[in-house]
Amino acid sequence: MATVNPWKKFIGLLPGGVRTVGDVISIDTAASTSVVELRNGVQITARGVDVAVGLKAFIVDGDITGQAPSLPQYDIEV
Numbered sequence: 001m002a003t004v005n006p007w008k009k010f011i012g013l014l015p016g017g018v019r020t021v022g023d024v025i026s027i028d029t030a031a032s033t034s035v036v037e038l039r040n041g042v043q044i045t046a047r048g049v050d051v052a053v054g055l056k057a058f059i060v061d062g063d064i065t066g067q068a069p070s071l072p073q074y075d076i077e078v
Contacts, residue, residue: 017061021068024051034064039073 003009022036027049036057037043048064051057056068 020059021056022046022059024053024055024057024064027053036064 020038022038022044025035025037025043027034029049032049033045033047034049034051034057035043036046036059044059044062046057046059046062046064048057051064051067056070058065058068
């Protein structure tokens with residue numbers, strides 16, 4: 001059943017899942033996984049081996065989706 005609630009319609013347009021960027025530390029081709037270090041220093045294991053060691057990768061719901069550009073990052077507290 002379709003909803004007429006505008007908020008629910010808006011939420012339905014947004015992409016779901018967790019998205020982040022991290023540096024690829026190592027690759028395990030046998031398991032098709034990579035160890036990625038996130039910006040906060042936490043290391044995670046992500047599925048995919050498409051990005052080389054030393055480069056940044058986009059990670060969506062634990063899957064490496066592609067190479068991310070190496071752009072400067074700034075943390076600003078307000």
